[in-house]
Amino acid sequence: MCGIVGIVDAGGVSFPLYYALYALQHRGQESAGITTFDGERLHKCKDQGLVADIFNADILKELKGDVGVGHVRYPTTGSKIPENIQPFNFTFQNKKISVAHNGNLTNTTELRKKFEDRGQIFCTSTDTEVIGNIIVDELRKTDKMEDAVLSCMKNLEGSYSVVIMINDKIYAFRDPLGIRPLCIGKTREGYIVCSETVAIDALNGELIRDVKPGEMLCISSEGVKCTQITEASSHGHCIFEYIYFARADSVIDGRLVYDVRRRIGESLHQEAPVDADIISPVPDSGIAHATGYSESSGIPYREGLIKNRYMGRTFIMPNQEARENAVRIKLNPVKQHLNSKSVVLVDDSIVRGTTSRRIIDIVKDAGAREVHMRIGSPPIKAPCYLGVDMPTREELIASKKTNDEVCEQIGATSLHHVSLESLIKATGIPNDDLCVGCITGEYPLCIKGEKGCPRHIEYVAGTFQSDLKDF
């Protein structure tokens, strides 16, 4: 998973990009990068690590210009290779170009082959370089970005929210199903397009709206021009953004993530009530769900586990035994809240089950009489091909075990996952407009070896256009 941002602002963009990436840091902690354009050349800085570690005031001052893009990257295969760190920068016929991509393509190999057959080399192993090539290949023919993005939407399979800077303009587009989020906001002297609304908030900007699935925006010092490139029969918004990935204070496709999670918590109580002493979240991911459960049930919300706020990615463990204790150092049980108590423990999801097992052990070691596990998602049974870093089916505990077996394995007194129906209801999004592939194994587009009900895409490039003049 990744976070992307593009900003055009007459007051300079490096500091705003930095603040925006700070706000999107949860979408990727492995590496980060910023590229700006000063009217003549690109200025670039990207490296492994957190935004706070990579940039400083001197570097930001060197990143000159009123246009720029930024990226944070989640640790996935290949991400440690320096050339794979985004944005991906290149030149083409005197155009200076920088691309940032959030999502995952499922036909990269075929696309790369097509280019290699005509003698093209690849400098990285990213999907992003493939996207850059498709765009450039079309641009050289018609020099129209509408055509280039249309070519992307015809050729790319998978999920892609893309921000691309070509000299002093930023283009942003979202795949026809709108799988990954993307939204646009107004800044003091310009515009920002970014993965989540929290990046707009960080600039004290104003959310305009989500970028529509299949839509392309062109942002320049002149304003924003919107062009609908495709119309899909229905969409495929990722359910996991609501369950876990997005920040609780983001608004995605019109829904505050915090409230979706709180409503899931309410459903968890209604579906599986317990006469417990306290409701405790697994921090931080279960907090919103737990407040919903607490409110609905009237049982006190009390933190049974306190998270160490200073745990970095660099936490060192000398051996396996220590690694198992790491959860204990990260999450400290509050014995006085747990001892002899019946506890409802609320978390967002169970993936492999190992972390849940360790957390329940800690809660029981602290004296809890009963540990009722309540999970804010249905069982995760299938892999994600569209950008969330999920393990294989074999590693997903729910893909092979019944609810009772999982309950026993993680050591809970009882276990309940929210129903898919309640989950969808909590999002307020029609069933058909969501991708719930990781839950049902059915995906909104063709994936080799998997079932699904692919959406129908109509190519309408250029027929609808508008300006975002009123902002």
Next chain:
Amino acid sequence: MCGIVGIVDAGGVSFPLYYALYALQHRGQESAGITTFDGERLHKCKDQGLVADIFNADILKELKGDVGVGHVRYPTTGSKIPENIQPFNFTFQNKKISVAHNGNLTNTTELRKKFEDRGQIFCTSTDTEVIGNIIVDELRKTDKMEDAVLSCMKNLEGSYSVVIMINDKIYAFRDPLGIRPLCIGKTREGYIVCSETVAIDALNGELIRDVKPGEMLCISSEGVKCTQITEASSHGHCIFEYIYFARADSVIDGRLVYDVRRRIGESLHQEAPVDADIISPVPDSGIAHATGYSESSGIPYREGLIKNRYMGRTFIMPNQEARENAVRIKLNPVKQHLNSKSVVLVDDSIVRGTTSRRIIDIVKDAGAREVHMRIGSPPIKAPCYLGVDMPTREELIASKKTNDEVCEQIGATSLHHVSLESLIKATGIPNDDLCVGCITGEYPLCIKGEKGCPRHIEYVAGTFQSDLKDF
């Protein structure tokens, strides 16, 4: 403020010290250090920065030995000077010695002069070096640590929880009033003495008890020996540890800090109820208080501000205006929770008032109809001379303004501080055993130019001794 730890453990101490300092990181983020003794020589590493940034596996492996001390330091005057970073290491007559100190002495100048008069030089500007000198000066006469600590307690004025390693033994003592916390726990193959119980939890150890005011412990591979050095008429536990400083999941002098804060929140509701829509904490410091207010009032607990979990100390701001926006990047308002709502905003304390003003601005910008500020401490009116980094009286907003004036200045709809009576009741500690100097301006020991009711100290060194054999 600082955090200190000493460990004797047959399995090696560098990794346990590192985990313990991680758990105590909230007590000091400016610098950190570890010193160990391997039977022959000291191994040392200390630097500016966070525990996670200073240490790595290679360094920890070099810190050999089964005895060691550690320290984290809060940014106070002089702390950026490398030689002031603790532990303070030195040698004396073939003894290898390392001292870590939490607290603040009020008679350092006089004590330094005494030593200088006989020709002594000072390598640092810390209180810790003075403590080291007093101990050594007595040791050379009688070679008994009981006498050395007695000399400390007779000569040192102020607060001091001290851990000192002399070759393979660790001595720990707490000033006669017990101003700063200090506790002892059992680890797998040894013992840990530390500022807060969370450090014991981090090692999966077991809390034995607090070190008593005026008590000295000697920890070695043979076990723990306890000696009472002084008896005070009453004590002076710092109230601010409960209000703000200590971690919520620590147990200090028998009280879970989280529960003290929750009870304060209940009192805030009983003293100043509001018919509001939501109760929101200022994260993270107001969370426990806010749950108490919510439970007592029945008004939903809902996060109106979400804290960015990645904000480091290195956050960069190009200018004053940006600095004012920093609070906005750190705390993002959840507009949907605040818009048109009457909000009870709960925080632990108001010091200068500037942060409160900015937070209330943010909440109101997000559309809140009313912002009722509820504060988990009485007005802070006087400076702290005993280790908490408070501003001067001039900078303390409550030292010169009435409650109404403060309310207006910070822009709240209403403002209420918990009463001192309720606060003390929430701690469950007798009035006489607390230091509430920052609230009342009366201190439990003589401070030049300030009022107070100094405790009577009786020197009883060596009369009571015991072993902690049963652990």
Next chain:
Amino acid sequence: MCGIVGIVDAGGVSFPLYYALYALQHRGQESAGITTFDGERLHKCKDQGLVADIFNADILKELKGDVGVGHVRYPTTGSKIPENIQPFNFTFQNKKISVAHNGNLTNTTELRKKFEDRGQIFCTSTDTEVIGNIIVDELRKTDKMEDAVLSCMKNLEGSYSVVIMINDKIYAFRDPLGIRPLCIGKTREGYIVCSETVAIDALNGELIRDVKPGEMLCISSEGVKCTQITEASSHGHCIFEYIYFARADSVIDGRLVYDVRRRIGESLHQEAPVDADIISPVPDSGIAHATGYSESSGIPYREGLIKNRYMGRTFIMPNQEARENAVRIKLNPVKQHLNSKSVVLVDDSIVRGTTSRRIIDIVKDAGAREVHMRIGSPPIKAPCYLGVDMPTREELIASKKTNDEVCEQIGATSLHHVSLESLIKATGIPNDDLCVGCITGEYPLCIKGEKGCPRHIEYVAGTFQSDLKDF
């Protein structure tokens, strides 16, 4: 200017590459890189800085494989851009490829345009990426490197010694005129191809011979195969390698550079004798020349200036005045050797004249009665388009001033440059086989706006082949 190296050795190549780059460090101090291939994937490390600063034992251990290439880069325009640091790594149809290039192309723009016209993007602004593209473009048609290198030699204009690794083979070729050096040697369990023989010496290897102009080598675990791709009517070895650039202990095209310089020094004496007290070099570049002058004249060789061996590139100067003093800190005059003496000061060349002026000032300040400047090259009057980082004609002091004017400007008592005739004689290379463009303004290939006598190139690819079996 740059230094390149490729090694195939059954004992692993990362340490040998590191030693070789150390030996070639004088050819480029701006950045360095190593790429190795372990039979499956590339391992890469490259960064700005000196070889000693970029690599360490841990990094070298990660650079696995028995095949690899390395590069050091001189500070030229664009070199500070991280993506321009060589080797240039890319993939093509499952081939892992890494290219290192020494030289300069004069038709890069046209070549890039050709590729861009068919939709190709460029990730760097280096000539090296262009070379990679030409090779791959031919490879996909015939899959024969002979054809790919032939295509290079037909299309590339300028100077290029190239080492390219394609999976487990290394190909090396030198432009038809042999402008930049390239040689091959035997290592313990394999072969090394590199810019200068000193890199072979560093591995305790044995020089086999120079790579011939227009020749391509293929080095693998099976041995070395040589193919002559072009035959030129005559060559164009860079005279400046002998004058200044190459290490004195290198043997280029059969000539020990040290001896060429010593013979130049002898000619300087014969052409312009002085009845001086001492002969002093400007260290280190004038040492060999000065020994030749001393031997020929019988006047004692004595160091009048001692070079500070610790001057790094990071030497700091607070202002312009200090910058002018920098020469003084780098070169310390030995007053006792200079005071009241007539000094012959020998240096390799004069470019802008500013450094010579400062050095002569220093020598005169130290009391020298006369300073006779003797220069190991004719006046440098024209720019270099073929890889040496020369200033423009306007900045070259000799392009606009007579010998007497230069002598006066630098403040010398007398000034003599070695004659072109003597210089060429000292190299022992036929006039026609040298490029002396920077001296005469006539180049051995077509350069827009410049005069020259381009060599005739015959393409003979594949007609002569041989194995280097006997090594």
Next chain:
Amino acid sequence: MCGIVGIVDAGGVSFPLYYALYALQHRGQESAGITTFDGERLHKCKDQGLVADIFNADILKELKGDVGVGHVRYPTTGSKIPENIQPFNFTFQNKKISVAHNGNLTNTTELRKKFEDRGQIFCTSTDTEVIGNIIVDELRKTDKMEDAVLSCMKNLEGSYSVVIMINDKIYAFRDPLGIRPLCIGKTREGYIVCSETVAIDALNGELIRDVKPGEMLCISSEGVKCTQITEASSHGHCIFEYIYFARADSVIDGRLVYDVRRRIGESLHQEAPVDADIISPVPDSGIAHATGYSESSGIPYREGLIKNRYMGRTFIMPNQEARENAVRIKLNPVKQHLNSKSVVLVDDSIVRGTTSRRIIDIVKDAGAREVHMRIGSPPIKAPCYLGVDMPTREELIASKKTNDEVCEQIGATSLHHVSLESLIKATGIPNDDLCVGCITGEYPLCIKGEKGCPRHIEYVAGTFQSDLKDF
């Protein structure tokens, strides 16, 4: 060994100190430090590594003030301990003090004991802290530096050139025998006192004279005051400074080191002539000697070994075999100069013999017919107790083997060391005023277990005083 410097200059001292330490870098590469005083407080920076790596413009700008001291340290036991890095800074009765020391004390243990007996702690394991204590101990009684330095000279045994800053004054003194060098020079707006004249040259300053043995200087904005503290019957200047340690372009006690070495080279020819083809130095230490031999014999001076100018301390070698090859990477043989030749190889000294063996191997591998080793010092047979980092007697090859045995072991055709008589004559210093302990085993002061003829010291403090007004 170490290098020290103190500067008082109205134009600021941090940059001059930095330049001076650069010039003295050869005296110590392990660590470096600068302390300045701005009229109120000390500014400090010290770390492990080279001067170029530790300091940068930002740091130097922070080192404010017109008074300061600096230090470079050679790798000796304990030097890697951060607190041992000099200058040693401390405070005493509102005085800010910083000490830098070059030399070695032989009675440190006794002196430390004396202070410990009265309760003093030690923060470092350096001689420097002991010196600081002695000075302060006397100062508090009389507040006169003459007395404090007299106390040093009465109590300290060994070698010591010391620079000490006390607030805005710098005091410099040299032990009664003048074992280590120390000199004073005039800068633009002040004065510099430093280990070698090259540091004065680096500031474009003017050498005034050497500090006399037993003399103390007081340097302030008012000028320089000189006080003779002791008079010794004769001195003990270290012979090894002339043989190897000092820079060739330094003038010590009136003698240009380069010329001393050149005269040694002449003596080597006169004592042991060879009918050889070339004279080659082992660079860089044998260069001056070799020019002397070449001039005296008329045999051409030609570099048979070229030193890699980029070898840093960080050169990496994977294993023992590689370590043995390191000499080969550092020193590259010029085969064309050596093959079939009879070579006179000139070096400054032989210590363990291992390096000589490897160098001779290299020269013979390069084809030399005969290798006649000529050494610019007599055999080194005894350890140094006075500051030069020599190995023990067991490791000194000449302490147990005859000249013929050494010759055979290092593989030379013939071996000759210069005679002690010629060496002393080359220095031009009377025999009695030199320390030649490492050659004869007889030292100019009492060293337990060693022979010697200690000088008689007379304490004359204060009787001779003068101002250096004329500079």
